Amino acid sequence: MGKKCRLCGKLINNNYDLCYDCKQSQKNKLKLPKDYLANGYFNEKKILNIDLIDKTAKLIAQLISDKMTSGQLRKFYGHAKRIYNQIQNGAEFEELEVEIKKITAFVAEARGKNKVGNDFYRFICINMSCIKDYDTFMKGFIPHFEAVVAYFTYYNSKK
Numbered sequence: 001m002g003k004k005c006r007l008c009g010k011l012i013n014n015n016y017d018l019c020y021d022c023k024q025s026q027k028n029k030l031k032l033p034k035d036y037l038a039n040g041y042f043n044e045k046k047i048l049n050i051d052l053i054d055k056t057a058k059l060i061a062q063l064i065s066d067k068m069t070s071g072q073l074r075k076f077y078g079h080a081k082r083i084y085n086q087i088q089n090g091a092e093f094e095e096l097e098v099e100i101k102k103i104t105a106f107v108a109e110a111r112g113k114n115k116v117g118n119d120f121y122r123f124i125c126i127n128m129s130c131i132k133d134y135d136t137f138m139k140g141f142i143p144h145f146e147a148v149v150a151y152f153t154y155y156n157s158k159k
């Protein structure tokens, strides 16, 4: 019956494969890579860097999942997605740029109220500084954020 921690072998009675202490120390090792978005969203062929919807999105989801609720995350994602839909329906990126950049202020407020962690705040700040035009928002930020939300849901469901 007894389940053992994958790292230290201590008996555990939760649904993880790690004991609490090992889980905490693993988490402390996770952080945003230093070169996160240093080269923007796209590769030299102007295609979205696959890591941004795969391993980087997973890492960010893990980083933020303990310090915010899915309701909070969906609120910010919902705001971004509404702007995305408006642009899809013909609005100009330039008309909505201010609405996009307001996300930073909303997240700063949530950070001040301790509703989100510092990693999510940094995630938003770095992304906002990378959004410069139609492509970086519609084909860069939105698919990346969407993947983060999807992995967030995955990690939260395992709690």
Ligand SMILES: [Zn+2]
Residues within 6 Å of the ligand: 005, 006, 007, 008, 009, 010, 018, 019, 020, 021, 022, 023
């Ligand atoms: Zn352990």
